[in-house]
Amino acid sequence: MVVDFGFGLSQLSGDESLLIMLLAKIKTEYSNCDNKLKEMFDNEQWEDAKTLIHTLKGVAGNLGCKQLYATSKQMEDELKLTLSCPNSFPIFVNVLNDTTALIQQAEKAGTVEIAFEKKLISDVTELVCILKQNIYISHDEIAKLLATIQYNDEKKQQLTLAIDTLNYALALELLNS
Structure with a gap:
């Protein structure tokens, strides 16, 4: 599941408009995160990269962006072991793009209901994707x-x-x- 809107809603006492607003903020602040991280990796700014990833991981986790949380955690764990571009970076970029696209869709619709409807269609594909990424x-x-x-x-x-x-x-x- 890219975004667990139900979890996000439970974190905000069911306030859908607040959830959409906070998710839109994630989209705005982090949609270019992949380029920022790439630049940090190229310039060997490891601590800055760790901080950015850690912050994104926390925000994503608190609002139900499950895959973004998981890939951010994986990158953070990799950076703790070695000072190089994490192997999971390409996966992170895909998940970031999927997450921001879904947020944009919910933002445009003004509701998260459209995401709930589409969720049932992609469960097998989603499970395969999660397993291939070794996400717990x-x-x-x-x-x-x-x-x-x-x-x-x-x-x-x-x-x-x-x-x-x-x-x-x-x-x-x-x-x-």
Whole structure:
């Protein structure tokens, strides 16, 4: 799930207009973040890059931008280990673009309902994307995702076990079979 609007709404006592306003602020302040980070990496400004990533991670996490939070955390963790452009940077750029596009869509519509409607269409594709990026998925999130996917119970149990044990390669095989 790129943005969990339900979580964002729960953080703001259901105030949809406030959520859209805060998400629009993320879009405005961070839509060029990839270029800023690239420049910081090129100029070896590691502490500045860490600070920017850490701040974005916190904002994204608090408002339900799950994939942006996860990729920011992954980049932050990589920068703690080595002072070079993180391997996850290209994934981060894609997630940032997907997140800002979804925010723009909700902002234009004036509601997050359109995002909820589209969510059900992409659950299998979304799960594959998450697994390929090695993003952690909680047991509750797995259950929610699998509830909307038309697989038999045995396959759902196999998928749940594979994901719970972090065997994402097996989970991807099961999804492709």
